[in-house]
Amino acid sequence: MTLSNQERSRRTKQLIGVWLRRVGEPFIIIVLAIPALQLAYDSFWGPFLADPFPPATRISGIWGMRLLVAGLAITPLARMTGLAAIIRFRRPVGLWAAAYSIGHFAIWSLDYGFDLSLITTEILRLRYLFVGFIATVMLVPLAATSFNAAIRWVGGRNWRRLHWLVYPSVLLALWHMATAGRLSGVDFTIMSVVTGLALLWRVARALPKLSTAR
Numbered sequence: 001m002t003l004s005n006q007e008r009s010r011r012t013k014q015l016i017g018v019w020l021r022r023v024g025e026p027f028i029i030i031v032l033a034i035p036a037l038q039l040a041y042d043s044f045w046g047p048f049l050a051d052p053f054p055p056a057t058r059i060s061g062i063w064g065m066r067l068l069v070a071g072l073a074i075t076p077l078a079r080m081t082g083l084a085a086i087i088r089f090r091r092p093v094g095l096w097a098a099a100y101s102i103g104h105f106a107i108w109s110l111d112y113g114f115d116l117s118l119i120t121t122e123i124l125r126l127r128y129l130f131v132g133f134i135a136t137v138m139l140v141p142l143a144a145t146s147f148n149a150a151i152r153w154v155g156g157r158n159w160r161r162l163h164w165l166v167y168p169s170v171l172l173a174l175w176h177m178a179t180a181g182r183l184s185g186v187d188f189t190i191m192s193v194v195t196g197l198a199l200l201w202r203v204a205r206a207l208p209k210l211s212t213a214r
């Protein structure tokens with residue numbers, strides 16, 4: 001019996017889905033810990049030892065940004081490829097994005113000896129820090145409600161509404177990155193384009209629902 005191309009592609013997707021479900025999530029969790037472990041090693045024992053704060057701030061920020069943007073792309077990718085199983089990656093990717101971003105802020109604050117008045121003065125003095133700070137604050141409720149018990153407590157509908165915060169947060173983080181960093185134009189362009197496409201995709205899906213709800 002020969003399978004049609006359509007059937008073959010459906011079965012391949014099913015098989016990939018089964019594997020992604022079985023090993024995908026733990027694999028993602030472990031892989032995304034590697035940059036943090038590398039950063040810790042480089043800072044305590046490796047090349048950053050002499051002055052760890054500038055490279056540690058930079059690298060944690062870059063990983064926070066990469067994962068925030070990657071998290072936005074997962075749902076559109078899942079829908080477009082038919083690989084629904086990758087939706088499960090949203091939670092570990094989102095949690096690591098928040099962890100790297102909050103870690104980035106914590107490393108920067110540690111460089112200031114956690115001096116609250118100095119930290120506040122700097123955040124209010126420099127716009128790029130203020131913008132980054134607001135982006136970080138927006139991520140906190142998202143990270144705090146990513147667990148099943150919290151989702152149940154908040155309610156599915158409110159939880160989905162709350163997660164729209166990720167868009168202003170990523171846009172502010174992009175603004176922060178553009179004004180703070182020394183990242184190449186290519187990186188910035190890729191992240192902006194992916195964010196823009198993910199946003200457009202969401203808006204295009206939300207519009208028909210809004211017009212029928214009226």
Ligand code: HEM
Binds near residue numbers: 059064104182
């Ligand atoms: C969602 C939150 C945030 C993300 C995703 C983020 C991401 C980034 C990125 C990608 C860079 C550019 C790194 C480079 O090209 O050199 C950067 C730089 C920087 N960020 Fe953030 N950031 C966030 C929040 C914050 C906050 C709250 C602070 C401190 C109040 C902060 C302090 C800095 C500093 C000082 C730099 C300059 C690092 C350097 O040039 O060496 N960031 N951030």
